[in-house]
Amino acid sequence: MDMMKKIPVREQDPKVRTTNFEEVCLGYNEEEAVLESTRCLNCKKPLCVEGCPVSINIPGFIAKVKEKDFKGAYDVISLSSSLPAVCGRVCPQERQCESKCIRGLKGEAISIGKLERFVADRAFEEGFKPTVNAAPNGKKVAVIGSGPSGLSCAGDLAKLGYDVTIFEALHEFGGVLVYGIPEFRLPKERVVKKEIENVKALGVKFENNVIIGKTVTLDELIEKEGFDAVFIGSGAGLPKFMGIPGENANGVFSANEYLTRSNLMKAFKEDSTTPIMVGKKTAVVGGGNVAMDAARTALRLGSDVHIIYRRSEAELPARAEEVHHAKEEGIIFDMLTNPVEILSDENGYVNGIRCIKMELGEPDASGRRSPVEIPGSEFVIDVDVVIMALGTSPNPLISSTTKGLETNKRKCIVAVEETGKTTKEGVYAGGDAVTGAATVILAMGAGRAGAKGIHEYLSNK
Numbered sequence: 001m002d003m004m005k006k007i008p009v010r011e012q013d014p015k016v017r018t019t020n021f022e023e024v025c026l027g028y029n030e031e032e033a034v035l036e037s038t039r040c041l042n043c044k045k046p047l048c049v050e051g052c053p054v055s056i057n058i059p060g061f062i063a064k065v066k067e068k069d070f071k072g073a074y075d076v077i078s079l080s081s082s083l084p085a086v087c088g089r090v091c092p093q094e095r096q097c098e099s100k101c102i103r104g105l106k107g108e109a110i111s112i113g114k115l116e117r118f119v120a121d122r123a124f125e126e127g128f129k130p131t132v133n134a135a136p137n138g139k140k141v142a143v144i145g146s147g148p149s150g151l152s153c154a155g156d157l158a159k160l161g162y163d164v165t166i167f168e169a170l171h172e173f174g175g176v177l178v179y180g181i182p183e184f185r186l187p188k189e190r191v192v193k194k195e196i197e198n199v200k201a202l203g204v205k206f207e208n209n210v211i212i213g214k215t216v217t218l219d220e221l222i223e224k225e226g227f228d229a230v231f232i233g234s235g236a237g238l239p240k241f242m243g244i245p246g247e248n249a250n251g252v253f254s255a256n257e258y259l260t261r262s263n264l265m266k267a268f269k270e271d272s273t274t275p276i277m278v279g280k281k282t283a284v285v286g287g288g289n290v291a292m293d294a295a296r297t298a299l300r301l302g303s304d305v306h307i308i309y310r311r312s313e314a315e316l317p318a319r320a321e322e323v324h325h326a327k328e329e330g331i332i333f334d335m336l337t338n339p340v341e342i343l344s345d346e347n348g349y350v351n352g353i354r355c356i357k358m359e360l361g362e363p364d365a366s367g368r369r370s371p372v373e374i375p376g377s378e379f380v381i382d383v384d385v386v387i388m389a390l391g392t393s394p395n396p397l398i399s400s401t402t403k404g405l406e407t408n409k410r411k412c413i414v415a416v417e418e419t420g421k422t423t424k425e426g427v428y429a430g431g432d433a434v435t436g437a438a439t440v441i442l443a444m445g446a447g448r449a450g451a452k453g454i455h456e457y458l459s460n461k
Contacts, residue, residue, distance in 0.1 A: 085195055
C-alpha cells in the first residue's frame with residue numbers, strides 16, 4: 001500500500017450510470033475504510049478540524065475506524081454532526097477539511113468524506129443512534145425549515161434538553177436534501193429519511209405543510225403558541241434569471257423547478273404522474289453544483305446536454321468531483337460562453353440559444369477574473385430546453401410577515417454569524433436564508449451556531 005495515495009473509491013461505470021438514477025459513488029467497504037484510516041497521521045494540532053464548518057473531531061473518529069470501533073466512530077461524529085451520511089456524500093471536503101490535511105502536503109489528503117460516509121452507513125446497518133444525555137429543560141423552540149440548517153439546529157438543541165418542533169412548508173421533510181440534490185448523489189429513502197429518523201429519535205417533533213407567514217406567522221409562534229425562541233432555516237428557494245430576451249419561452253426552466261420535479265415529485269420514474277420536459281438537446285446555464293445536478297439529471301432523462309458557463313474551467317464553482325463525473329458521462333462544457341437570447345419557434349417553444357464568446361479581464365470584487373464579451377463572436381446552439389442554474393435568493397414571505405425582522409438588499413435575513421442572532425429578540429437564523437445559496441455543510445454550521453446562540457439566550461433569560 002502506498003501511504004501517500006488515497007484508497008480508490010468504487011463507482012458505477014459512466015456508461016451504465018447514465019441510464020439510471022442509482023448512486024454513482026459506491027463508497028468504501030470495511031477493509032477499504034480501515035486501510036484508508038491507517039494513513040491518518042493523528043496530528044497533535046489537527047488542521048482538518050479547523051477546516052470543518054461543524055468542527056467534527058476528525059482524527060478522533062478516524063482513530064476509531066482504525067480500531068474497527070465503528071460505534072465509537074459514529075459517537076464521535078454525532079457530537080458535532082446530525083447528518084453524517086449526507087455530509088459524507090455532498091460536502092466539498094476538497095475545499096474544507098481535506099484541503100488542510102497534513103498528509104496532503106506531500107501526497108493525497110485522507111479521504112475524510114468517504115470515511116465519514118462509511119461510518120454513517122455502518123450506523124444505519126447496525127442501528128446506531130445518537131444519544132441525548134440532558135434532561136428536558138422545559139423550554140420550547142420552533143425551527144422553521146427541515147433542511148440542513150434546521151435539522152442541525154434542532155438536533156443540537158434536542159441534545160441540550162429543549163422541546164423542539166420543526167415546521168416544514170412542503171409535504172416531505174429534508175428541504176434542499178430532498179428537492180434539490182438528485183438521487184444519484186444523495187439517495188432519499190436510504191440516506192435522507194434515515195438521517196431525519198435519527199433527528200426524530202432525539203425527540204424532535206416534525207410538522208409538514210406549515211407555511212410560516214401563511215398558515216401561522218412567526219409572531220404567532222411566540223405570542224400564541226408559547227415558543228421561547230425561533231430559528232429560521234427556511235433556505236433560499238427563489239430562483240434567479242438572466243433577464244435576456246426569450247426567457248419566457250416554453251421550455252425554459254429554473255434549475256429549482258426542474259430538480260424539484262425530478263427529485264421531490266419523482267418525475268424521473270416511469271410510473272410518475274409529474275410531468276417533466278425532456279429535450280433532445282438541453283442547455284444548462286451556470287457552473288455550480290446545481291448546474292451539474294440539473295445537467296446530469298437531464299442527461300439521465302434522455303437528453304444531450306451542454307453546460308454554458310461564462311468563465312473558464314478554472315473558475316467553475318462546482319465540486320471537482322461533480323465536474324469530473326459530468327465529463328465522464330458525456331456532458332459538453334461550453335466555457336467562456338454567455339447566453340444573450342433564447343430563440344423560439346412560431347408556437348413559442350425553445351429552438352435555440354444565442355451566445356457570445358467571453359474572455360477573462362481583471363478580477364471582480366469576489367477575486368475572480370471578470371468575463372468580458374468578445375465583439376462579433378455570437379453563435380447559436382440548437383437546443384429545445386434551457387435550464388437556468390444561476391443561484392437562488394430567500395423567499396421574502398417570512399421577513400415580510402414578521403415585525404422587527406431586518407433584511408438586507410438581497411432579501412436575506414440579517415443575522416450575526418457566530419450566533420445567528422437577528423434584529424428581533426428571541427429569533428435566530430442561519431443557512432441560505434441569511435447567506436443566499438451556499439453549501440449544505442455551511443448551512444449545517446450556521447444551524448449549530450444558531451443552536452448555541454439560542455441556548456445562551458434562553459440560559460440567561
